[in-house]
Amino acid sequence: MHNGEITNRGSDNFDSNIKALLGTELPIIQAPMAGVQDSTLAIAVSEAGGLGSLPCGMLSIDQIVSEIEAIQASTTKPYNLNFFCHRMPQFDQSQHAKWRTVLTPYFEEFDVNAASLLNSATRMPFNHDIADAIEPFCPSFISFHFGLPDKQLLARVKSWGAKVVSSATTVEEAIWLEANGADGIIAQGIEAGGHRGMFLTDNLTTQMGAAALISQIAQRVNVPVIGAGGIGDSNDVQSALSLGADAVLVGTAYLLCVEAKTSPLHRAAIQSGQSPHTALTNIFSGRPARGIVNRAMKELGCIHPLVPTFPFASIEATPLRSQAELQGRDDFTPLWCGQNTSGCKAISAGELTKALYTQAS
Structure with missing residues (x-):
């Protein structure tokens, strides 16, 4: 909570709290997108000053380790490891x-x-076996989808010094995340592509647009807020910051980047009248x-x-x-795919990352 007051942070005031959380030059996080990216995209974004993300929810432990090794061999910049933390039901x-x-x-x-x-x-939740595999790499930033892992597992992750964020799709979820140890909250608006991070409800009528969600969450929590959903260009970034977000998470705009592994069929759909x-x-x-x-x-x-x-x-x-x-x-x-494909361009992820913020100055 910014003491009930929504402020426009702007590029000249990249807040120290969010800088400390992300460890990056820019308040831009590339959304982890399973199936359409690997470490290549994450590396490009991190090298450009944003926080590149590796989606780990559909990877085996060996694949996770291999991808982390690839990232650490290519950049010394911070990066995000993303995991699902759903409860596995019985078949x-x-x-x-x-x-x-x-x-x-x-x-x-x-x-x-x-x-x-x-x-x-194929989508397995974060567990101690995964934690065993990634602990030697001392990850500095981990994000979760569908809430947080159990208290013991979360405590283990935070004992490494890792910063932890998770997605909230309602104000109630944001309050719960802060109360249960999240260092930052991703306010995931209804516009966002991919899976909803819903975990306290399965009622879709509770889901709201990013503008309403960001401003309401920003007034109710004390940890940094990361806006997500419908952010395609620098104007959208500036809008999210003006609503009270401390940083933004951008996914769809990266789908056509040269480093993305988006399939030809998927790329064609994004570039068509279907999108x-x-x-x-x-x-x-x-x-x-x-x-x-x-x-x-x-x-x-x-x-x-x-x-x-x-x-x-x-x-x-x-x-x-x-x-x-x-x-x-x-x-x-x-x-x-999110609702806003206007920012999708077949350019380098580094170029896109810089454009998202420098032009928002």
């Missing part, structure tokens, strides 16, 4: 049987054998996430009541995606 066979019945026409169309599908998930039409959907993962509307979302409905619990919904979605993509189609591809 529910009856739930999946109902969902597979719904998907039967698509399995037949794309020649997917539903009987051969496994019951394992302004995004929606929240649960059909690809089991949790609400914003992406460009495609065939699966149109035909199944963006939010379907029979979708299996996160993260197990990907069991059915992934083979359908793979088979469709072999035909050059994005019918079942999660085209994660």
